[in-house]
Amino acid sequence: MPASPAFPDSQRIDLPGADLWFAPTWLARGEADALLSALLVDPGWEVHRIRMFGRTVDSPRLSRWIGDPGAVYTYSRTRFDPHPWPDALAGLRLRLREALGVDFNSVLANRYRDGRDRMGWHSDDEPELGPRPVIASISLGATRRFALKPRGEGRRVALDLPHGSLLVMAGATQSSYRHALPATARPVGERVNLTFRRILQVSASR
Ligand SMILES: O=C(O)CCC(=O)C(=O)O
Numbered sequence: 101m102p103a104s105p106a107f108p109d110s111q112r113i114d115l116p117g118a119d120l121w122f123a124p125t126w127l128a129r130g131e132a133d134a135l136l137s138a139l140l141v142d143p144g145w146e147v148h149r150i151r152m153f154g155r156t157v158d159s160p161r162l163s164r165w166i167g168d169p170g171a172v173y174t175y176s177r178t179r180f181d182p183h184p185w186p187d188a189l190a191g192l193r194l195r196l197r198e199a200l201g202v203d204f205n206s207v208l209a210n211r212y213r214d215g216r217d218r219m220g221w222h223s224d225d226e227p228e229l230g231p232r233p234v235i236a237s238i239s240l241g242a243t244r245r246f247a248l249k250p251r252g253e254g255r256r257v258a259l260d261l262p263h264g265s266l267l268v269m270a271g272a273t274q275s276s277y278r279h280a281l282p283a284t285a286r287p288v289g290e291r292v293n294l295t296f297r298r299i300l301q302v303s304a305s306r
């Protein structure tokens with residue numbers, strides 16, 4: 101893995117202590133449209149149960165954990181066994197590997213049905229991702245605002261993530277920053293986000 105995940109047509113987001121790369125039109129329009137359509141008709145979306153303020157509640161979005169056999173992910177104190185790769189994502193995984201030099205073995209898909217669906221402040225810092233994970237985030241559908249804030253002092257940034265864009269978080273981004281996908285009162289359509297990840301400890305498949 102190169103020190104910086106520079107990839108074609110990407111621009112670096114200048115944020116101290118973070119390693120962030122952004123390509124607003126990484127997928128061609130037609131590819132992004134086809135991918136979104138395929139994912140929206142997929143019947144596999146689930147409501148994950150998450151811990152919030154000490155209680156277990158339904159997450160305010162739909163999700164699906166996808167990966168190679170044994171790529172188990174535990175977040176919000178819940179263990180997720182991977183669903184198999186849908187055809188629509190297998191090619192994308194290879195393309196990301198070529199562009200970034202990272203052999204992603206899993207993806208968390210999230211579906212924000214409207215502006216009320218959201219994701220609260222968090223870091224993707226689960227131990228199974230290792231200390232400096234590379235996370236490749238593809239956005240499809242409605243443009244939503246993605247926010248980052250430092251764990252200590254420093255400035256916040258917000259980035260609009262349009263249909264077909266790729267945002268890569270690498271280096272110390274997860275240990276130095278939290279991120280969120282806030283709700284919005286604006287009328288917005290559906291959005292699907294795919295965060296490709298690499299689980300380091302793949303358990304023996306059962
Ligand atoms: O929807 C997004 O852009 C963010 C998703 C995210 O932070 C995650 O899946 O961990």
Ligand SMILES: [Fe+2]
Nearest residue numbers: 222223224279
């Ligand atoms: Fe995240």
